[in-house]
Amino acid sequence: MNLFLSPSARPPARHRGNHPPAPKNRANTxxxxxxxxxxxxxxLVLRPIDPADVDALIRAFKRMTPEQVRARVFHALSELPExxxxxxxxxxxxxxxxxxATDPDGAEIRGEARVHFDPVTQSAELAIAxxxxxxxxxxxxxxxxxxxxxxxxxxxxxxxxxxxxGNFAMLRLTRRLGFEHQRKREExxxxxxxxxxxxACAHECNPDR
Ligand SMILES: CC(C)(COP(=O)(O)OP(=O)(O)OC[C@H]1O[C@@H](n2cnc3c(N)ncnc32)[C@H](O)[C@@H]1OP(=O)(O)O)[C@@H](O)C(=O)NCCC(=O)NCCS
Numbered sequence: 001m002n003l004f005l006s007p008s009a010r011p012p013a014r015h016r017g018n019h020p021p022a023p024k025n026r027a028n029t030x031x032x033x034x035x036x037x038x039x040x041x042x043x044l045v046l047r048p049i050d051p052a053d054v055d056a057l058i059r060a061f062k063r064m065t066p067e068q069v070r071a072r073v074f075h076a077l078s079e080l081p082e083x084x085x086x087x088x089x090x091x092x093x094x095x096x097x098x099x100x101a102t103d104p105d106g107a108e109i110r111g112e113a114r115v116h117f118d119p120v121t122q123s124a125e126l127a128i129a130x131x132x133x134x135x136x137x138x139x140x141x142x143x144x145x146x147x148x149x150x151x152x153x154x155x156x157x158x159x160x161x162x163x164x165x166g167n168f169a170m171l172r173l174t175r176r177l178g179f180e181h182q183r184k185r186e187e188x189x190x191x192x193x194x195x196x197x198x199x200a201c202a203h204e205c206n207p208d209r
Contacts, residue, residue: 031048031093032047033045033046033047034046034047035104036101036139036142038134038137038138038139038142039137039138040137042137043104044101044102044103044104044110044111044139045101045102045103045104045106046099046100046101046142046143046146047099047100047102048091048097048098048099048100049088049089049091049098049099049100049112049114050089051086051089051090052089053089053100053109054082054085054086054089056102056107056108056109057080057085057088057089057100057109057112058079058080058082058085059108059109060108060109060110060112060129060131061079061080061085061129062079062080063131063132063133064129064131064132065132068129068132070164071163071164071167071170072127072128072129074164088112088114091114094117095116095117096114096115096116096117096124097114097115097147097150097151097154098112098113098114098115099112099113099114099143099146099147099150100112101134101139101142101143108131109131110130110131110133110134110139111128111129111130111131111134111139111140111143112128112129113126113127113128113129113140113143113144113146113147114126114127114128114147115147115150115151115156115159117151117154117156121158122155122156122157122158123156123157123158123159123160124147124150124151124154124156124158124159124160124197125159125160125161126144126147126159126160126161127161128140128143128144128170130143135169136169140169140170140173141173141176141177144173144174144177145177147159148177148195148197151197152197152199156197157196157197157198158194158195158196158197158198159179159194159195159197160192160193160194160195161174161192161193162184162187162190162191162192162193163190163191163193164189164190164191165183165189165190165191166189167191170193171191171193174193174195177195178195179193179194179195180193180194180195181193182194
């Protein structure tokens, strides 16, 4: 089932204000619950997605703008179908890791990001969506950093994804984290972002990291 990863698989810095430095966030490789702090100091809770998250995930999807939905699922969709939400809330650790960032009281999901592991290519495909009220505050970066760690812990040799060539937020986010970008020849308008995680060539392959 395509859990809203890229269409090809399975079938200027924003204002941050003068906030004091946020506490350092520790990595979450997909099996713990921990507080995280956004660039403006706001606290959320990071944890693996849970089968009980179905309704909150549907609500979170509803809050996304049409542009965000298109960026996330590559077509228009007014709401997340419940069977898809159910499937997205059940992850097999051999197949992937899905993390959510919630309000401190757990009521609403403010960010959701996942990797799907491909045992053949030993790679992890990344997808992410952030609540529009929470974009530009470092949440995307925190989620991707955690999924990089989760992918390494799983033994993935690469983490990658596809995004629209006009998705400047995703391009900037991935570039800042050391991903390479490559325009896809076979699918015009898409850019493949990828980061080599192979410990054997960690520095040589990603000199910026
Ligand atoms: C792309 C997305 C995940 C970014 O999340 P985010 O929480 O806003 O990202 P961050 O706040 O961590 O910002 C990361 C970088 O992107 C930049 N950025 C954020 N929004 C931006 C925008 N609209 N335009 C340009 N840059 C932007 C930030 O300034 C930051 O760069 P910096 O470190 O150089 O300052 C979010 O906008 C989103 O959910 N988009 C819709 C879904 C999507 O595009 N998913 C990706 C394909 S699966």
